[in-house]
Amino acid sequence: MFNKNKKIERGISVLVNRRPNKLEGSVEIEEISNLVSSVGGEVVESLIFNIPNKRPFLGKGQLQKIQRLAKSSDCDFVVFSESLNLRNILNIEKYVTCKVIDRTKLILDLFSQNARTAESKIQVERAQLSYTLPRLTRMWTHLSRQAGGIGVRGPGETQLESDKRQIRKRISILDKKLKNIEKLGVERRKSRKNLIKVALVGYTNAGKSTFMNLATSAGVLSEDRLFSTLDSTSKIFKILNQKVLLSDTVGFIKNLPPSLIASFRSTLSELNEADLIWHVVDSSRDDIESQIQVTNQILEDLNVSNKEKWYLFNKVDLVRDDLMLKFTESENVYCMSAKTKFGLSQIFDDLQKWIMKKLKKIRIFVPFDRDDLFKIIHAEGYILDQKLKNDGMVYTIIIPENLLNYFKQYVLALEKK
Structure with a gap:
């Protein structure tokens, strides 16, 4: 543009x-x-x-x-x-x-500039074509004035119909490509099913990517401009020896074109898999409530509004303390600054407590000849206590519930945390 x-x-x-x-x-x-x-x-x-x-x-x-x-x-x-x-x-x-x-054209052009992966480029092109199709008549107004003879169409009308067919054909091709990409995504998500998954959402330019970089050193593009991140980026880090997959998603905006939401459904499917959603809010803006409402409405449209959600009020270094009181008195609400790192330790301390609730605490005896169990304990368990015995080790550990079967014959006690 x-x-x-x-x-x-x-x-x-x-x-x-x-x-x-x-x-x-x-x-x-x-x-x-x-x-x-x-x-x-x-x-x-x-x-x-x-x-x-x-x-x-x-x-x-x-x-x-x-x-x-x-x-x-x-x-x-x-x-x-x-x-x-x-x-x-x-x-x-x-x-x-x-x-x-108009607003839709402007957002589409901005998305087009910022699309970097093959998937996001296809998604943006599809949305652009969906936007263009009903507006093609405008482009051929000058030719439609050249009326055809009796029973003969004018050149503008003929070209218009031809262009519409080409666009519909191209949209169909792009849809097939997106379906293939989505199939690969399904396989990728299957391989990550045992990971704890946290997704970042929020209004555009709220600071999600900056937070992602701090939390994981992911190297996600982070700029002080709208929609600098279009592609869903994921990074794994560990808490209590548990792998946590943190995903950054495309920023939302008021009146986001429906064609864009439809095109980006495969990217936003990360939200369907999330165990926890972190909703990042730009607390330096005057329209905080509107930001939150827009994001929550899109989450509802995507059928993920029932997921557990924490609100991370970012950029609090730019806001007076008293202005934040009405937003931060609820549960699962955090004040933070991705710029100064204020509040990050509290978020991750509480994430650790949240993960603890999802794990099982067991006391087990592992014979020395069970190398496979020792590997599981050190790779995926978190050791709270260990004692050496003549013929093996006694551990008190916390592990994911799906691993309990490996240890069932050696369990001494299944404890409540």
């Missing part, structure tokens, strides 16, 4: 505010400006129109106001804070000569 090798394109943003709220309006204007900045453009002016849901999109007077501002600002584009249908776009283009971009 924006060519970063040329001069920075300048434009105006338009917010159609369906539920007039001064704070919400200013936050949305800031968010759309940040989205534009992330793809290499610059918002120089903004307009806010308070329009009730029952009214049409924009009236003639409002469109003329956009027209005047676009002309006086000598802008290259007009970007809207909500998704536009074909009728909206065609109507707006009667008044402005520059590019008309």
Whole structure:
């Protein structure tokens, strides 16, 4: 959309505010400006129109106001804070000569810039084609005016139908590729079924990737811009000698295009496998409650809202203590700063306690000739106590429940922790 090798394109943003709220309006204007900045453009002016849901999109007077501002600002584009249908776009283009971009197009272009793996590139292309298909008519308006003769179609209509067929065919091919990738993902997840799985979720730019890097030294791309991480990245670390798989997922955003959610379902399937979800919240923003609501709604849409969840309020070094009180008085809520490392030790101490509850504490006798059991104990158990005997070792250990069968004939006591 924006060519970063040329001069920075300048434009105006338009917010159609369906539920007039001064704070919400200013936050949305800031968010759309940040989205534009992330793809290499610059918002120089903004307009806010308070329009009730029952009214049409924009009236003639409002469109003329956009027209005047676009002309006086000598802008290259007009970007809207909500998704536009074909009728909206065609109507707006009667008044402005520059590019008309809606929220969905902007997010798709940003995702396209940040897609790095084959899977995410396929997912983004599929979402872009799904967005383009119903809007193709706009691209062929000039040709459709060349009417065909009696019983003969005009060239625009013929080309339009051909293009639609090509796009549908390409979407079908991409769907098959995604299914194959998903099959590989299922096999990969089967191999990790005995691991403890924790997934990071949250609004875009909340600090998930920075936290991931600190927790695991995973080397995940972490930048102070929107959607710098698109691909699900996983890293294993150990607590109580138990392997914990921590996964970083794509950031969420208000009004995330449905086509994107559909395309990224295979990436977001990490959430289905998670034993615990860590919801990272940017506590430095004014719209904390909206962030949380958006993320929770997407989790509900993905049918994973019933998973156990901890809230990690990040960037508390940028916030006054009293502002955090109403959010942090509940259970499973943590204040932290991925930048200063404040609060991280408490999170991982509590994770250790949480893991302890999922393990079994046993007292066993292991004969010296059972090398296989010694290997399991040292590889996957956590030794609390050990005593040397003449013919073997007596251990008090904690281990995953699925390993109990290996030791059943040697158990001296199965204890409650």
